[in-house]
Amino acid sequence: MEKSEYDAVVVGSGPNGLAAALEIARTGRSVAVIEAHETIGGGMRTGEVTLPGFLHDICSSVHPLGIASPFFRSVNLSNYGLEWVHPRYCAAHPFDDGSAAVLDRSVDVTAESLGDDARAYHRTMDPWLDVWEFLLEELLGPFPLPPRRPFLLARFGLQALPSAQTYVNRYFKGERAKAFFAGMAAHSIQPLENIVSASFGLMLSLLGHVVGWPVARGGSQSLANALAGELTAAGVKICTGWKVNSLDELPPSRAVLLDVTPRQVLDITGERFPDAYRRQLGRYRYGPGIFKIDWALSEPVPWRAEECRQAGTVHLGGTYEEIALSERLIGQGKHPEKPFVLFVQPSRFDRSRAPEGKEVGWAYCHVPNGSTVDMTDRIEAQIERFAPGFKDCILARRVWSTRDLESYNPNYIGGDINGGMQDLLQFFTRPTLQLTPYRTPDPGIYICSSSTPPGGGVHGMCGYHAARTALRYAFNS
Ligand SMILES: Cc1cc2nc3c(=O)[nH]c(=O)nc-3n(C[C@H](O)[C@H](O)[C@H](O)COP(=O)(O)OP(=O)(O)OC[C@H]3O[C@@H](n4cnc5c(N)ncnc54)[C@H](O)[C@@H]3O)c2cc1C
Incomplete structure (x- = not known):
């Protein structure tokens, strides 16, 4: 990817990363998505992992949350082949x-x-x-x-x-x-x-x-591909095969949204946050x-x-x-x-x-x-x-x-597929205790993964809320 400037850069192309990118692009802003894998989708990928001709949902397969999600319902996914x-x-x-x-x-x-x-x-x-x-x-x-x-x-x-x-x-x-x-x-x-x-x-x-x-007909990848279709139509640049290790690698932008869990947020952001916030992220519990x-x-x-x-x-x-x-x-x-x-x-x-x-x-x-x-x-x-x-x-x-x-997928820390324990305490502290949990102490950095409310599952709502938060605090809109 050329190092040109974007309004927002999203790291990770799971349902929440794609939702965050789309919600920001809908406001006419330029957005890039950077994904470690060669294919997009995070927990929505499908592949021939046993024998040729057998299509397996590698992660999510059943989508009551996907079909009900207010954000997904705001996108005409069937236009891009989702059935x-x-x-x-x-x-x-x-x-x-x-x-x-x-x-x-x-x-x-x-x-x-x-x-x-x-x-x-x-x-x-x-x-x-x-x-x-x-x-x-x-x-x-x-x-x-x-x-x-x-x-x-x-x-x-x-x-x-x-x-x-x-x-x-x-x-x-x-x-x-x-x-x-x-x-x-x-x-x-x-x-x-x-x-x-x-x-x-x-x-x-x-x-x-x-x-x-x-x-999803053809596998959960069809949902990822349909979202990507809408993103491309909205002008979002998608870049695969790039594992982000540090914020310094990213093209300049006003907001970075991280579709990763707190442990990876700490790795990627290094010394960027104050000690107290880093300690809070460090105390986050995986399930x-x-x-x-x-x-x-x-x-x-x-x-x-x-x-x-x-x-x-x-x-x-x-x-x-x-x-x-x-x-x-x-x-x-x-x-x-x-x-x-x-x-x-x-x-x-x-x-x-x-x-x-x-x-x-x-x-x-x-x-x-x-x-x-x-x-x-x-x-x-x-x-x-x-x-x-x-x-x-x-x-x-x-x-x-x-x-x-x-x-x-480095988001599955210890095999935890929900981006962190979903018990009562962590409902209030997902990923830290604050009223707008998607924000970090840096007004240019947001967390948009399932480690934020409302938590795990393919629904894109964490990404949607994180994008609304970034629009408010990084773009004043
Ligand atoms: C086996 C399994 C079965 C599941 N079944 C269901 C189900 O049936 N229904 C359901 O609703 N949910 C299911 N889930 C849960 C669901 O898949 C997750 O809750 C959901 O995908 C979380 O979305 P996300 O966007 O937060 O993160 P993810 O989908 O995990 O996406 C994160 C993305 O970020 C990328 N990434 C991570 N680090 C970096 C980096 N440093 N640089 C660049 N890219 C990076 C990853 O490669 C990944 O593509 C299942 C999960 C698993 C593993």
Whole structure:
């Protein structure tokens, strides 16, 4: 890239980096994006990582947050080829008796699959169906700035702020609903006894009903490419294959937005910030990591429960107790024998992902941060438990330890895919304790990654809020 001057330079092309670049470019300012990899997209990349013709989502695959994101919805992504594909069921949760609960677009169908707790499920979900957009705006807002709808948020907090453990005991009687909710809440990547773990479960289930859990046709890379199409149309310069080690390398600009986590912010900015701020960034906490596997499969996964064959995502963990134990052990730095596994089968619904008759599989389980334990056998045993014969379908596999993930993308510190622990304390201190967390003490430097509110996931809202902050403080607009 020529060292010409830009209004803003964004380091990193994840969903948040691309969103930040676009929001600034929309105001007519010149913007450059610099990405370490040869391809753009951060957590939205797709590649042939097993066999030729098998397209694997290397990181994110399922996009309830992507399709619901107020920022993504402000971009006409379909103009650039993005097509959301909706599986018959958003998710399925199989049990050892061969049956399964499902998250369906219909609350009725979902409730029915939960047996005795059908009415209870309605009671927990129905109040949110008409106000979900307002609620989402608050939850994806620039926390901890005061909410625009405090009463709505307080109502949500009353239901969802307790731990998932308290939630299931308060609302459900039967094992099916408790286990189903545990699978949803475990997306929080923290013990189910932790406050706020229930809020992930409620929000993800609600999103299933109101927008679905789609995958992107052709892979998540299609979402990155669609965003890049809009960026290029807005005149943004994208430069790949450049790992930024220091601010000194960057072309001159009025604002630099860093789509990286606090540890990398410290490396890149060196001595630029006062000691007190550097100490705060240094205290930022990373969460558990993940161990991930991509498979090329000779045929569809032979799930015992028919519902699982028709679901995009399958939650494998059996009962509430098992899932809670799995997440608790990880919180204690241990590795469960029967880990909770998130399995995704996008090629069942998007035939562009695999050769005729063949399939791709994607799964991960949580592990302690920085873990070096190989979880392949434990993950495959959990799948085999609900789909006997699965192992016979494996043509090839690619495993990703926490170290592999971090060397693939330096934002995944110790395998943490959310850019930092998402517990109650770090909701208020993401990445430091201040009202506009995207700002740093230098008015020309901003943090726009998922280490800022509202946190992990492919939604671009951290980047959007960081860009609005930079426009206000660096450009006075
Ligand atoms: C295996 C896995 C599964 C996931 N599944 C889902 C899912 O199904 N749905 C969902 O919503 N979310 C999912 N996520 C989480 C989601 O991918 C992340 O939360 C999201 O990508 C974070 O976006 P970001 O822009 O903050 O950072 P990233 O997407 O991590 O992007 C950061 C970018 O910055 C680049 N970079 C870093 N350092 C430098 C440097 N020094 N110089 C230049 N470039 C640099 C990186 O190469 C990367 O491209 C998953 C993540 C993983 C790893």
